[in-house]
Amino acid sequence: MPQIRLAIVTTIWRYLSHAQHMGDRFLIGYPINGRWHKPGIKVVSLYVDQKPAGDQSAARAAEFGFTVYPTIAETLRAGGSKLGVDAVLIIGEHGEYPKNELGQVLYPRYEFFKQCVDVFEQDGRAVPVYNDKHLSFSFEKAKWMVEQSKRLKFPLLAGSSLPVTWRLPDVEIPLGAAVEEALMVGVGGSDPMDYHALEAMQCMIERRQGGETGVKSVQLIDGDAVWTAGDEGRWSKNLLEAALSRSDSPKGLSLSDGRPLDLLGSGELRKLVKQPAAYFIEHNDGLKTTLLMLNGAVSDYTFAARVKGRGTVSTQFFLPPTPNVTYSACLVNKIEEMYVTGKAPYPAERTLIVSGALESCLQSRHQGGKRLETPQLAVRYQAPRTRQHA
Numbered sequence: 001m002p003q004i005r006l007a008i009v010t011t012i013w014r015y016l017s018h019a020q021h022m023g024d025r026f027l028i029g030y031p032i033n034g035r036w037h038k039p040g041i042k043v044v045s046l047y048v049d050q051k052p053a054g055d056q057s058a059a060r061a062a063e064f065g066f067t068v069y070p071t072i073a074e075t076l077r078a079g080g081s082k083l084g085v086d087a088v089l090i091i092g093e094h095g096e097y098p099k100n101e102l103g104q105v106l107y108p109r110y111e112f113f114k115q116c117v118d119v120f121e122q123d124g125r126a127v128p129v130y131n132d133k134h135l136s137f138s139f140e141k142a143k144w145m146v147e148q149s150k151r152l153k154f155p156l157l158a159g160s161s162l163p164v165t166w167r168l169p170d171v172e173i174p175l176g177a178a179v180e181e182a183l184m185v186g187v188g189g190s191d192p193m194d195y196h197a198l199e200a201m202q203c204m205i206e207r208r209q210g211g212e213t214g215v216k217s218v219q220l221i222d223g224d225a226v227w228t229a230g231d232e233g234r235w236s237k238n239l240l241e242a243a244l245s246r247s248d249s250p251k252g253l254s255l256s257d258g259r260p261l262d263l264l265g266s267g268e269l270r271k272l273v274k275q276p277a278a279y280f281i282e283h284n285d286g287l288k289t290t291l292l293m294l295n296g297a298v299s300d301y302t303f304a305a306r307v308k309g310r311g312t313v314s315t316q317f318f319l320p321p322t323p324n325v326t327y328s329a330c331l332v333n334k335i336e337e338m339y340v341t342g343k344a345p346y347p348a349e350r351t352l353i354v355s356g357a358l359e360s361c362l363q364s365r366h367q368g369g370k371r372l373e374t375p376q377l378a379v380r381y382q383a384p385r386t387r388q389h390a
Contacts, residue, residue: 163203
């Protein structure tokens with residue numbers, strides 16, 4: 001079988017950037033299932049939008065024999081007059097870009113994708129595309145991207161590495177189960193890290209009876225209102241306790257003198273988390289889910305849900321440390337699978353609905369924590385039947 005020719009389109013390529021993590025795995029290989037794997041894929045071209053201090057793109061091109069082109073069209077044509085690659089990797093993450101009034105970094109993922117679509121149309125051929133993380137900060141742009149993949153009939157994969165990394169413990173909500181309520185704990189800033197947390201939760205709840213039906217409403221609140229909402233039962237303290245029980249990184253007294261710490265029951269949680277945030281998401285089928293961003297209390301991502309007939313299901317989405325961040329190997333393995341088979345292992349609609357839900361949550365915050373109806377997020381899809389995580 002001839003090698004698949006890959007074009008990489010990215011914002012920057014330097015140490016610990018997403019392009020470095022993903023691109024290097026296609027150049028050098030990666031560990032998967034207890035062995036070292038070298039993809040049958042050859043990087044032939046690269047577009048880099050910005051080259052800040054520490055840029056590695058020229059050095060990687062010289063070492064591995066590919067060309068850095070000045071435009072996306074030339075990158076996809078690999079120096080020829082027609083589409084000259086078999087797959088495209090779009091990484092619109094990191095780099096210096098402006099923010100909008102919602103605090104979203106305006107990464108040019110949509111613009112990169114659109115230029116790829118333009119080449120596909122002009123040259124009469126389309127190839128599989130992976131788009132890192134959000135499809136776009138704008139739901140309307142993200143929706144257009146998914147529509148183009150269907151119109152031109154090319155596989156599209158997108159999103160976070162959390163849905164495909166290891167889980168501690170290794171649990172999956174049974175396909176078709178009745179999920180009664182779900183809660184996710186996340187850490188980090190908005191909007192890069194809350195996105196990861198929302199998609200991790202989505203990969204669990206999408207397996208519920210009837211599949212995903214879309215998001216009916218959202219609300220994002222901050223500060224002491226988060227604790228008040230818990231006291232009023234808007235989010236489940238039992239589910240939060242279950243999620244926190246899966247954390248390997250409790251702060252506070254656990255760090256100072258090593259004691260086991262019941263973050264919720266001891267009251268330490270409120271002391272440690274100076275700026276809590278709660279993302280309330282109500283789905284069209286009635287399911288209510290909550291993301292709690294709890295910076296200062298833990299440093300990992302955990303999930304809990306109440307499932308009919310099974311009680312509480314909880315897990316941690318395991319993120320190995322830098323510099324290897326081997327959870328990215330789990331994601332690259334799924335990207336490679338799409339490039340080889342021509343089929344996305346899970347639907348881009350997952351990323352679409354999360355992109356839209358996050359945008360609407362940030363609009364809620366911008367409007368003072370107002371509850372917003374979201375009829376535009378009527379995104380329906382079915383979860384994959386087969387296991388997708390490591």
